[in-house]
Amino acid sequence: MKDLIGGHKTWLGIAILMAFLISIPFFASDYxxxxxxxxxxxxxxxxxxxxxxxxxxxxxxxxxxxxxxxGYVSSLLxxxxxxxxxxxxxxxxxxxxxxxxxxxxxxxRIKGVYFAISMVALxxxxxxxxxxxxxxxxxxxxxxxxxxxxISLSALYWxxxxxALITVIICYKITSSKFGLRLIAIREDEQAAETLGxxxxxxxxxxFALSAFLTGLAGAIHFTYQNYIDPSFGFTIHLTLTPIVxxxxxxxxxxxxxxxxxxxxxxxxxxLWAELTxxxxxxxxxxxxALILFFPQGLxxxxxxxxxxxxxxxx
Amino acid sequence: xxxEPLLRIDDVVKKFGEVAALDxxxxxxxxxxxxxxxxxxxxxxxTLFNLITGVLQPDSGHVFFKGExxxxxxxxEIARKGVxxxxxxIRIFPKMTLLxxxxxxxxxxxxxxxxxxxxxxxxxxxxEKKDDYASDLSFGQQKLLSLAQVLMFDAExxxxxxxxxxxxxxxxxxxxxxxHRLNEGGKTFIIVEHDMSVIMNHCQNAxxxxxxxxxxxxxxxxxxxxxxxxxxxxxx
Numbered sequence: 001m002k003d004l005i006g007g008h009k010t011w012l013g014i015a016i017l018m019a020f021l022i023s024i025p026f027f028a029s030d031y032x033x034x035x036x037x038x039x040x041x042x043x044x045x046x047x048x049x050x051x052x053x054x055x056x057x058x059x060x061x062x063x064x065x066x067x068x069x070x071g072y073v074s075s076l077l078x079x080x081x082x083x084x085x086x087x088x089x090x091x092x093x094x095x096x097x098x099x100x101x102x103x104x105x106x107x108x109r110i111k112g113v114y115f116a117i118s119m120v121a122l123x124x125x126x127x128x129x130x131x132x133x134x135x136x137x138x139x140x141x142x143x144x145x146x147x148x149x150x151i152s153l154s155a156l157y158w159x160x161x162x163x164a165l166i167t168v169i170i171c172y173k174i175t176s177s178k179f180g181l182r183l184i185a186i187r188e189d190e191q192a193a194e195t196l197g198x199x200x201x202x203x204x205x206x207x208f209a210l211s212a213f214l215t216g217l218a219g220a221i222h223f224t225y226q227n228y229i230d231p232s233f234g235f236t237i238h239l240t241l242t243p244i245v246x247x248x249x250x251x252x253x254x255x256x257x258x259x260x261x262x263x264x265x266x267x268x269x270x271x272l273w274a275e276l277t278x279x280x281x282x283x284x285x286x287x288x289x290a291l292i293l294f295f296p297q298g299l300x301x302x303x304x305x306x307x308x309x310x311x312x313x314x315x
Numbered sequence: 316x317x318x319e320p321l322l323r324i325d326d327v328v329k330k331f332g333e334v335a336a337l338d339x340x341x342x343x344x345x346x347x348x349x350x351x352x353x354x355x356x357x358x359x360x361x362t363l364f365n366l367i368t369g370v371l372q373p374d375s376g377h378v379f380f381k382g383e384x385x386x387x388x389x390x391x392e393i394a395r396k397g398v399x400x401x402x403x404x405i406r407i408f409p410k411m412t413l414l415x416x417x418x419x420x421x422x423x424x425x426x427x428x429x430x431x432x433x434x435x436x437x438x439x440x441x442x443e444k445k446d447d448y449a450s451d452l453s454f455g456q457q458k459l460l461s462l463a464q465v466l467m468f469d470a471e472x473x474x475x476x477x478x479x480x481x482x483x484x485x486x487x488x489x490x491x492x493x494x495h496r497l498n499e500g501g502k503t504f505i506i507v508e509h510d511m512s513v514i515m516n517h518c519q520n521a522x523x524x525x526x527x528x529x530x531x532x533x534x535x536x537x538x539x540x541x542x543x544x545x546x547x548x549x550x551x
Binding site: 178181182184185188189191192193194195196197198199200 | 389391393394399400402407409410411415420421422428465
């Protein structure tokens with residue numbers, strides 16, 4: 001198994017997979033493209049959530065805040081200020097990344113369930129704020145922001161493919177680095193980490209802001225793809241919960257778990273919806289409960305435990 | 316008295332509500348010494364460790380390390396200045412391998428950190444288990460790993476909270492021998508221990524606390540003879 005991970009065959013496999021993914025817009029239907037775009041966006045959401053919460057153990061229930069804030073900034077830039085989409089996206093992501101340094105500085109002192117709740121409160125509060133009539137001249141208030149970015153589905157697909165790839169590489173690098181180990185140490189025992197000389201507050205804020213930036217970038221692309229954003233759409237709790245469920249599905253704290261979770265989850269969701277339109281939510285719920293009961297460590301966690309995969313951090 | 320003590324506790328007070336866990340406590344720790352910290356349960360020993368390492372802040376009084384005031388500093392800052400501690404209830408990182416447990420606290424270049432980590436695992440005779448999760452170790456082995464973590468960031472002053480409790484005599488001897496070797500190499504130790512024989516056999520000095528006050532200080536035999544201590548500690 002180890003050969004398979006480090007050997008030439010792996011690189012050849014990755015190269016073939018990449019060539020295939022890059023060439024998809026030349027032959028795939030719009031239906032498949034749309035599905036893949038969503039998978040890739042959710043891969044970034046789930047990996048971004050896992051990068052902070054999976055490693056540090058701080059459950060972030062405010063992923064939608066990262067997505068909504070960046071989505072709003074980039075959408076308003078495109079709609080009202082005629083920014084080119086390629087410039088609007090990173091500005092939105094940088095904005096939420098920088099603001100989350102301040103947010104992290106305040107909220108990351110709070111531990112456990114209190115941190116989780118405070119992030120929900122932040123998300124709901126921001127949604128209310130953006131929807132108020134006072135801010136209507138800037139945010140369009142509750143009416144939302146419809147816009148056309150003038151980007152083809154292929155260009156959007158390639159953009160998000162590149163982002164997903166970069167995100168997974170960043171997660172791989174971090175999880176197998178000393179920085180990643182310090183984040184895991186925070187999860188294992190924060191006070192012990194602190195008395196062993198680890199500047200836990202700083203490490204948490206860096207991971208939090210990086211998570212915000214990557215997730216925000218995907219959020220900006222997401223709403224460009226939708227051509228629309230409004231307060232309830234941009235900050236919906238689904239944008240927080242779905243990536244978390246995907247990560248639990250694939251394996252919390254692993255490198256590839258969130259990507260695998262996002263892919264399988266989206267396909268299962270799609271198939272159930274197409275085949276069992278009326279019952280699909282009920283069946284979907286039952287599958288989720290079964291997964292959490294029988295595979296609490298997620299797919300990759302389970303495979304590592306059973307010895308199907310080596311127990312290393314690089315997977 | 317020209318030489319600066321390594322650690323100076325100066326008139327430290329710490330109250331939890333109305334109860335004074337430490338009540339105007341003062342003492343010095345000399346470089347290169349092994350000092351036993353004794354006293355009944357609730358005497359303030361662990362509180363003292365928490366104050367030295369910055370986990371708790373004193374209500375009044377000062378803590379100096381190498382002549383520099385460290386009162387009010389963050390735990391990680393104090394650790395980086397060279398103060399390391401182990402806990403009474405072991406607090407290693409369970410779902411990390413032994414090697415990772417050490418690498419994570421190492422400073423500097425990747426290769427140097429790796430070499431140092433392996434060296435320390437050899438020192439505590441756990442190198443064969445380097446890729447096991449720390450949670451798979453026995454209690455005594457976890458104590459050794461915990462000590463290795465402290466050595467990993469080159470702490471000069473090492474605070475050990477009940478290092479000998481709950482481990483078998485062989486491992487206990489191994490641990491105490493290791494402490495002596497490290498002491499000869501220049502490390503300073505403060506040891507909290509309930510087992511008086513450990514204190515008598517291994518420490519040069521002892522400090523006795525009761526109700527947060529220092530009630531005796533000096534060489535081990537002197538402290539043991541102290542009337543008040545015997546009264547409190549052995550219930551005479």
